[in-house]
Amino acid sequence: MRRAIYPGSFDPITNGHLDIIDRGRRLFDEIIIAVLVNAEKKPLFNFDERIEIIKEVVSNWPEVRVDTFNGLLVNYAQSQQAGCIVRGIRAISDYEYELQMALMNRRLAPEIETVFMMAAEPYSYLSSRLVKEVFMLKGSITGLVPSLVEQKMKEKLEVKPS
Numbered sequence: 001m002r003r004a005i006y007p008g009s010f011d012p013i014t015n016g017h018l019d020i021i022d023r024g025r026r027l028f029d030e031i032i033i034a035v036l037v038n039a040e041k042k043p044l045f046n047f048d049e050r051i052e053i054i055k056e057v058v059s060n061w062p063e064v065r066v067d068t069f070n071g072l073l074v075n076y077a078q079s080q081q082a083g084c085i086v087r088g089i090r091a092i093s094d095y096e097y098e099l100q101m102a103l104m105n106r107r108l109a110p111e112i113e114t115v116f117m118m119a120a121e122p123y124s125y126l127s128s129r130l131v132k133e134v135f136m137l138k139g140s141i142t143g144l145v146p147s148l149v150e151q152k153m154k155e156k157l158e159v160k161p162s
């Protein structure tokens, strides 16, 4: 059983994340999307909202599971008997941080391999942060996030107009 962890904040999940997960389905028997608890002090979507959204958008993929974690990622991976951590790489700027994390995680748990997947070209500039910024400034994010995410973001704006 090849099980991988795909960790992140996913605030919100974007089509870039989903592309990594979709391609990862060919590499692994099971992928656990692991949402980091308390990653950001002021997230757009609270923890439960993020989980709910992710569960909904991956509901057609039986090999994908959604879970939460806090503390050391390698400890969580070990607790799930996962041999791999999947990370997406967009620009060179991602590389340095990701390399540091991967090497530290290898030092902490040499049996766990970090697997990097290159972002798909159309999403290679896409980040959750940029999606939020563009949306708050009333720009279109159609095609960059699942329609459920767009809908939930619109609901947020209605509740809290800027």
Ligand code: ADP
Pocket (backbone or CB within 6 Å): 007, 008, 009, 010, 011, 014, 015, 016, 017, 020, 039, 086, 087, 088, 089, 090, 094, 118, 119, 120, 123, 124, 125, 126, 127, 128
């Ligand atoms: P984190 O807070 O750990 O950076 P994110 O939710 O931003 O978590 O991202 C989780 C993972 O998905 C990271 O490995 C990140 O590099 C990757 N990722 C984010 N956006 C994209 C994208 N557009 N294409 C490919 N990978 C992405």
